[in-house]
Amino acid sequence: MNPVTPSELALWSAMAGAIVLLSLVAAADLVASRSVSAARGLAFILLTGGSSIFLSGLPEMLLPALRGQILLPLKASFGSLSGALALTYLGVWVGAARDDRLIRWTVAGGSFALVGAAVVLAIMALLEDVWTPAQVIAAAAVVNALSVLCAAMVAARGVILGDALARWMVVACLCLAGMVGGLYSKALEATGLGMAVLTVACTIGYFLIVIALTLQRNREQRKLKRVARSLADPASGVDMTLGSRLLPHVEDALWRSARVGRDCVVAAISIANLYQLGGVAGHGVDQQILVVLLARIRRIVGFRNVVGLYHPRCFVLVVSAVQDPRRSQLLAARLCRELREPVSVSAGHNLHVFKPSIGVGLIRIAGSCTDALGVINRAEQLALEATQLSAGVIGEDFIAASYGAATG
DSSP: OOOOOHHHHHHHHHHHHHHHHHHHHHHHHHHHHOOHHHHHHHHHHHHHHHHHHHHHTHHHHHOGGGTTTTSHHHHHHHHHHHHHHHHHHHHHHHOOTTTOHHHHHHHHHHHHHHHHHHHHHHHHHHOTTTSOHHHHHHHHHHHHHHHHHHHHHHHHHHHHTTOTTHHHHHHHHHHHHHHHHHHHHHHTTOOOHHHHHHHHHHHHHHHHHHHHHHHHHHHHHHHHHHHHTSOOOTTSOOOOEEGGGHHHHHHHHHHHHHHTTOEEEEEEEEETTTTTTHHHHOTTHHHHHHHHHHHHHHHHHOSSSEEEEEETTEEEEEEEEEOOTTHHHHHHHHHHHHHTSOEEEEETTEEEEEOOOEEEEEEEEESOOOOHHHHHHHHHHHHHHHHHHTOSEEEEEEEGGGTTOBOO
């Protein structure tokens, strides 16, 4: 092992200190919230951060007796295990596995392969007469480079499917690439001070970006869960795209689906009795009702799909890049079931219960479509018919390239 300079020792110690600090914060969050997401965050930091510390060589710098074969199995296997965990959590974070086979297969297959590779690498590290330590580390570096590639594919796919936060996850994957490359170069003793500085910066940047994105997504989900329970404040911060501003988002979703060669589901949701409580509870209660229903819809379709209020009594949503033909039926059934749940609204000191009368118009589109306004209007017409007939859902299938010719 090459002599360690005080500058390098300070750099790797600073990286380890940052990881330990983030671990303590994650542990405190777990104690405070006792949530599954907090437990995932702590496990991610401990495993991925521990792998980074082992590969940096800091334990050997501080305790020279650990040099040799003692830490080699950990260096060989921890990187792949942390890659499997990170890839699994990324799939949960993107939340598109139900609709997109590429994400589902990449996450499931990649995680399984990484766990298997970790076991093989640990065994090879213990069998000293098969591979040299340098060969074991080099093999681990190749495996982890593939895990970075899988993570980047999933994050990029999230961007293609319309997840705005996924753009920052792509940036995190770039930091991850620098982190993995630098750490394995350090483990192979093929790095200098400049590379060490870049590696530490990429490592800390990766953890900070991932933690920030995870906290933001968890905060959004908690807010939607709270608002969906009713008694919503109209100024609760739930984003609502209104009227004509909705049209460009629908066009973009249709274009994304056509670009990846997948069907697209456009749904209109009519609330026939929205103003029923206006004379009793005051005209402001309709805004409370709309915010609650919007939160419920957003929880059903996720963050990457388009949801907006076309006009006061009609929501429009677009689920892009649908691959499972049963997805539209399952979506419609869940929308009807959850949106028909009573909504509690308050007017002064009085509490009122509103039971929405919901109709859903569903259109499944294949191919490219340039008449987004026509699709929205047709879906609304179907939703109104469903409300009048008490049918719940009325759906049609269209070939979007020749919109207007119903196929079923």
